[in-house]
Amino acid sequence: MVRSERQKMASGEWYCCIDPELDGLRAIAREAVHQHNTMPPGERGNIGPALSMLFAHVGEGVFIEAPFHCTYGINISLGPNVYFNAGCTILDTATVRIGEGSMLGPGVHIYCAEHHKDLPERRAGLEVARPVEIGRDVWIGGGAIILGGVTIGDGAIVGAGAVVTRDVEAGATAVGNPARRVAVK
Template sequence: MTSELDKLKAGDWYCFADEKVAARKARAAKLCQEFNAIPATEPERQTKKMQEILGSYGEHLSVQANFNCDYGKNIHVGHDFLSNYNLTILDMAPVQIGNNVMIGPNCGIYTVNHPMIPSGRRKYLARAKPVVIGNDVWFGGSVTVLPGVTIGNNVVIAAGAVVTKDVSDNTLVAGVPAKPIRKLSQD
């Protein structure tokens, strides 16, 4: 019989109330609570705790509290990663973030979705799809990225945008749902 974690990893519907799935979330919640309790005047301690949470990270990691995630080990960030206050990453599937990425306040990156039918939600079903964010990306405040989205290199996501589809390189997107506004220079 296939375990709920195996279903999750395969991108199939899984039960998020499963004991092993719930244990991942509980571990992440504990670590996030510890991170969020560290005073902003102690950035070295914050960075050390964030390194414990993440799956991998590059040089120059800066994450402001509050930070919340579902697992942590599925989050992989490159060099020069900066996140402002109140970032939530639901990382039941992998979240790959490139180099030189800045994320504004109150943003959310979500890999998890739930069924559109009540019977599926009553069974506590979820499905996770990876999110990929390229290099040299900037999110304005209150940006939301939905499951399965790939964001290219040199992309700016305007404040308040909800990204529901892939974004190509060198693009400014804005709106709900986010739509291309114009091409960006590579300088």
């Protein structure tokens, strides 16, 4: 049985991102993102209707400031009362789950895609998708970058500008590039 690139992407296998089905899904996401980013705030509300319908799950009270960008949207699940400040980007080639009450500062980026290290394979569009899990009541400071395969535990804090390449334990504070746990006084 031949597996589609979308099926490979969803199962965490190497897949080719240069694919008509994936192109179509990205086009749908671009339209939803455009609607969200260009609607007057009074009409848009907390989240543009097309963006809300695109996501896998949107809990009550989710608020996404414009501008916002995502690759597919269909892999994003947001718990109740999640807040994204302006300029957040989620490259959701894999599942991204963000728990209740978590807050993302301005310009936070989440990157699930990892491109192939081998140049010819990278030129051919091969990449692998790694999920991101962010627990409940997490605070992620502005400009932080979360890489694929990372889990951030409940109540953790990620400092502004941090690059998170490894898991962050529940209740921990991580800062820097690469992000490391620090003691909080």
